[in-house]
Amino acid sequence: MTSAVSFQKVSRHFGSVRAVDAVDLDIVPGEFFAMLGPSGSGKTTCLRLIAGFEQPTAGSISIFGERAEGVPPYRRNVNTVFQDYALFPHLNVLDNVAYGLMVKGIGRPERQKAAEDALALVRLPGYGARRPGQLSGGQRQRVALARALVNQPKVLLLDEPLGALDLKLRENMQEELKSLQKALGITFVFVTHDQGEALSMADRVAVFNDGKIMQIGTPEDIYQRPKTRFVADFVGSSNVLPPDFVQRYAGQHRWGSLRPESIRIGRAAKGDGVAARLVSTNYLGATTRLALDAEGLRLHVIVPAGAALPREGEAVALTFNREQLHLMDDLG
């Protein structure tokens, strides 16, 4: 099967900055694909390379088997939901949504009907006559989505579309986007720096750092079996353990990753476990995050709310199951 989007050794350099550096990537048709990484990691540049706003310095890009280098954005059947939505301020909502059909020369009644349908799809029926300036952030986001979807793109690109929304709205939109993608069967490529968002929505996640892909896999792969220290640290802020430490407790001289929720805290007196001292506690609502100092190593532990907590400065013993400790390659 041809890939929806395929990168072969794609690089995009800006002067001496390697924004994207020899990236190989295959996105399966119909999947929800997330590009996750810190700012400046090259994920947005990759999205812009697919949209056609950037051209690769080297390598080749194909979209559904067709070569895309040198093809302008307006000739790609790919649509983008921009980070700040980029709605046209001088057009009302209906004309915004119908814009793509208008420039394709589709007649007014037909394109308005399609735009109304698209607005209904994003649960904004009857908002057509309003101006973008009269909408809330969440509504603008839906209009931007409708404006892209009305063109029935082969690939829908979403550039941190939920970044500007408040937490509650963001959670709702995550569910909606996911079910919309399932219903429409369109390939979604989603850029985010929020690991929770990537894990909860995507079928597969690519973790970016320094213009390179560190790991591609299902959310479970990425979370449970990070390949590198960077992935372990960035996705779910795992405890990254140096080889000497791992050698002592797991018998192998390799880097290890231990999720904060897999560590248990016990009394120091018992003797077994890693001796540690509580440094600080952060109350997070459903859970509490503890920072501990274990043999000079800063470890984080997440305990459910209501659990008995040691006092600050108190000596404790940390225990964990050997199989929870994930061993990694010594990369980035």
Place this chain on the structure above:
Amino acid sequence: MSLDAAMPRATAPAILPGSGGLRGALSDLFWRRPQFLLLLMLLPPVLWLGIVYIGSLFALLLQSFFSIDEFSGLINRQFTLKTYGDLLQAANLDIILRTVTMAALVTLAAAVIAFPIAYYAARYARGRWKALFYLGVMLPLWSSYLVKIYAWKLILAKEGILTWLLAKLHLLWLLDAWLSLPVVGGNSLSVSSTGTFIVFVYVWLPFMILPVQAALERVPGNLVEASSDLGASPGQTFRNVLFPLALPGIVAGSIFTFSLTLGDYIIPQIIGTSRLFIGQAVYSQQGTAGNIPLAAAFTVVPIVIMGFYLWGAKRMGAFDAL
């Protein structure tokens, strides 16, 4: 120790005493009643605008309702619309039509020339190139208006550089063909309506470039990207996104180019034909002819035209961005 020496905390009061005297009292008063300060700052310009500027303008307009006694040349200070009747004579209507047509053409040409320059400055120019752009646009404004016009008279003259250049390019026949046309032609460019037009466009162009550039600067770059992403070719993006969003700037610029051309009397006097423009008519009526009422009636014309123009511009949203 050193901290205490720098900030003697124990002795400092929570509320500092006023600085005393008239200045201290005034400072406190202005802080408590900011509108006093505002009044004090606005009073001189309001008096200037209200009495010296608007007042004298009103006095002039009042003259247009008087009439002149044709035998004695004295002004008859009785309200009448007779002067406005004189204004509607064919010769005077001709002057008005010529001026309005020139102003409209100058505005159109300035908009067409200004847009690409403004677009480049707003979208592409950065750092030093942007500074160079501002310098290039503003520099002509810093030199004397008369010097520029006389320079253009030399450029456009039969012995001028333009004729010389066209002769070198073997294109003189093109210039001659153009100059032989009625209305726009003449003996040379410097005594033709075309010459007047060229100099008007040159002199008022910066007033069009700057507002268009400001309008384009406010168009977020991702709107252009979004349009392209949705399948619009560059031409479609220009028509559907860039032009509508730049329109308020174009209208704002056209207010300058249009009104300045309507009122100018120096350029058509130095460069162009002997046919009059409104400004020249006002000048000659109040000067040599001594017909102040008709001169005043002539000045009403651009005011009324600009009134309608501004009303239309407001409806197009030209002032929304101010």
